Amino acid sequence: MVKPKAKVDEEQCLSCGGCVSVCPKDAISLKNLRAYVDKEKCISCEICVNTCPIGAINMEAVD
Numbered sequence: 001m002v003k004p005k006a007k008v009d010e011e012q013c014l015s016c017g018g019c020v021s022v023c024p025k026d027a028i029s030l031k032n033l034r035a036y037v038d039k040e041k042c043i044s045c046e047i048c049v050n051t052c053p054i055g056a057i058n059m060e061a062v063d
């Protein structure tokens, strides 16, 4: 069973960069002014989920 990975709701993202700064694996970058998670790098620590000021990141099951 693969752990769920971080997923950004692009409609909500304010492009503040907070999640980009805290991710220990550099798995998040800003693309077209929205945060984007590289699921291959994500270790499911949920730090970004707890950092986003508007709750735009959730953990999502992956195949």
Ligand code: SF4
Pocket: 005, 006, 022, 023, 024, 025, 026, 027, 028, 037, 041, 042, 043, 044, 045, 046, 047, 048, 049
């Ligand atoms: S869950 Fe952790 S490793 Fe994955 S994107 Fe968020 S901060 Fe980075």
Ligand code: SF4
Pocket: 008, 012, 013, 014, 015, 016, 017, 018, 019, 020, 034, 035, 051, 052, 053, 054, 055, 056, 057
């Ligand atoms: S912390 Fe939230 S609002 Fe800020 S860039 Fe990341 S997903 Fe977007």
